[in-house]
Amino acid sequence: MIKKIIIKLKPWILSIVDRIEQIEKKKELKQIKKVAEKQKILFPDWVLFVVFIVIFISFVWIKSLIVGKIKIVEILCSLLSIIIVIYFVFSTVFTYLLRKLKSLLNIKFEEYKNSVVLFFTLSLLHIAVIEFYKFNNLTFYLLPITGFVLLAGLLLDIWWAVLFSIFNAVVGSYLFTEIPSEMVTYMFYYLISSLYVVSLVEKIFSRQDLLPVIAKSAVASFLIAVSVNILMFYKTDTLFKFYLTFDVFSLYQKLNIFGFLINSVLSNLLSLALVSVLLTPFELIYQKTTNIRLVELSSLNHPLLKRLMAEAPGTYHHSVMVASLAEQVSVALSVNPLLCKVGGLFHDIGKIVHPEYFIENQFAIKNPHSELNPSLSSLIIINHVKEGVKLAQQFKLDKVIIDIIEQHHGNSIIYGLYDKTLEFDSFDKEMLRYPGPKPQTKEAAIIMICDCCEAACRSIEELDAQKIKQTVERVINAKFVEGQFDEVPFTLRELYIISDILTQTLISFYHARKISANGEHTPS
Ligand SMILES: [Fe+2]
Ligand SMILES: [Fe+2]
Incomplete structure (x- = not known):
């Protein structure tokens, strides 16, 4: 029952x-x-909103101190109107355009959230500076435009900096003056000089590179300010008359050229100070990695790389090779070569913990895996990813690099241990699988391919060009079939380019090695 x-x-x-x-x-x-x-996200959206309200209320308060008492209704009306304008402009521009871009280019929308927050913060700071200048009767030409555009370009990217220039040229000139002709002059001056600065951003790889950029920008902003003023203040017929009766003194009197010169120099010096003070805090707060930071990390002087060289020389050599291969590939694919280089250098940093368990470090010693069962072997090998992430966090490496370390094996299987497991009938093959995640960016996927190709070529005896080509193609095909590139929008053409560049570069590496091993010299 x-x-x-x-x-x-x-x-x-x-x-x-x-x-x-x-x-x-x-x-x-x-x-x-x-x-x-x-x-x-370090700052959720509501923090930005609160910051915005606080800045706005403080402006109104300062204004009330200067102008006189302002009614609370006026404050509420203007606050509401600004919120409505900002909401509609940004919800349309950012949400619509970025979603459109996402569908077109398969871009991950979440990644852009941090950039949007940074864009807003920089714009708010910029507006705060404009209001400060306005209240203190300072000239528009003294604004540190170069500094703001450099910050946008270095912390975000070129296209964000272009968007920043256009947005702030319109908003800045609108806020600064109520006279339409002045507004147009300021807008053109801002737009032309800031877009020129955007074209210089890609030349900055170290903090010293800022000086020539600032110098060029000072000369450019002076010339642009004078030219825009000549064009805006002299109508076509007067401009013609002006050239006929060209008089340096009258030009000087009317345009105050010396004033423009002083303003250009001072505004660019202010810009230099602004970038020097704000770049590092913004890098840390928004987890952004600039090219300047990447160049610093790629110098081989980092304590982690020094440790890798001393404790795991084989892995160090492998990492340098992977970095070099990844850099070559990334140039051809127009992805960030510096990030690929640094990612390659640090990807196997976790092998420092147990270097002797990795084949590239087993010089004249017995392979310790021969005395271990496959589950323990796989555990030690898989663990190098986890240890790498831990070490990178300890040494405060940037998030983009930690991501590459975490993703460089995706969720692939350790095929090197596969034969060993055949002796054990009940062995679960899933134990040989890395935990993932799969590469989320093109840079991480490039490191994965270069890593496997370098390791595979190293294990082949009597390597020739044909064998290198076959190995590279086999590795890329295997990773593609395994689905390791599912999260990365690689096209077949891009995979073909990667295969081609890797084959050429590996052939040149091994050819050079063969020549030096044979004692031959290349003619100089
Ligand atoms: Fe690895
Ligand atoms: Fe590796």
């Missing part, structure tokens, strides 16, 4: 247990999501 009842109740009890488990899992998932969200 009891048995019958239990049998009848069993599916019912099981469904309840299932339900409880599902609820628990959902709770866990929610918590994981919360933690992930917290780690992803």
Whole structure:
């Protein structure tokens, strides 16, 4: 009787247990999501909103101190109108355009959230400076435009900097003056000089590179200010007359050329100070990695790379090779070569913990894996990714580099241990799988391919051009079939380019090595 009842109740009890488990899992998932969200974004959207309100209210307060008392209704109306304008402009521009771009280029929208917040912060800071200048009757030509555009270009990218220039040229000139002709002059001056600065951003690879850029920008902003003023203040017929009766003194009197010169120099010096003070804090707060930071990391003087060289020389050599290969490939694919180089140098940093368990470090020593069972071997090998992430966090490496370390094996299988597991019938092959995630960026995927190709070519005896070509193609095909590039929008053409560049570069590396091993010299 009891048995019958239990049998009848069993599916019912099981469904309840299932339900409880599902609820628990959902709770866990929610918590994981919360933690992930917290780690992803340092400043949630509401913080930006509060900052905006605080800045706005302080402006109104300062204005009331200078102009006189302002009614609360006026404050509320202007606040509401600004919120409405900002909401509609940005919800249309950013949400619509970025979603469109996402669908066109398969861009991950989440990655842009941080950039949008940084864009807003820089713009708000810029507006604050404009209001300060206005209240203190300072000239528009003294604004540190170059500094703001350099910050946008270095912390975001060229296209963000172009957007920043256009947006702030319009907003800045509108806020600064109420006279339409002045507004147009300021807008043109701002737009032309800031777009010129954007074209210089790509030339900055170290903090010293800022000086020539600032010098060029000072000369450019002086010339642009004078030219725009000549064009705007002298209508076509007067401009013609002006050239006929050219008089340096009258030009000087009318345009105050010396004033423009002083303003250009001072504004660019202010810009230099602005970039020097704000670049590092912004890098840290918004987890942005500039080219300047990447150049600093690629110098081989980093303590982690020094340790890798001393404790795991084989891995160090492999990492330098991977960095060099990845740099070559990235140039051809127009992705960030500096990030690929630094990612290549640091990708296997976790091997420092147990260097002797990795084949490239086993000089004249017995392979320790021969005495271990495959599950322990796989555990040690897989662990180098986790250890790498841990070390990178300890040494405060940037998030983009930590991501590359974490993703450089994706969720692939360690094929090197596959044969060993055949002796064990019950061995779960999933134990040989790296935990992932799969590469999320083109840079991480390039490191994965270069890493595998370098390791595969090193293991082949009597390597020739044909074998290198076959190996590279085999590695890329295998990774593609495994689905390691599922999260990366690689086209087939790009994969073909990667294969071609890698083959050429590896052939030249091994050819050079062969020549030096044979004692031959290349003619100089
Ligand atoms: Fe690795
Ligand atoms: Fe590696």
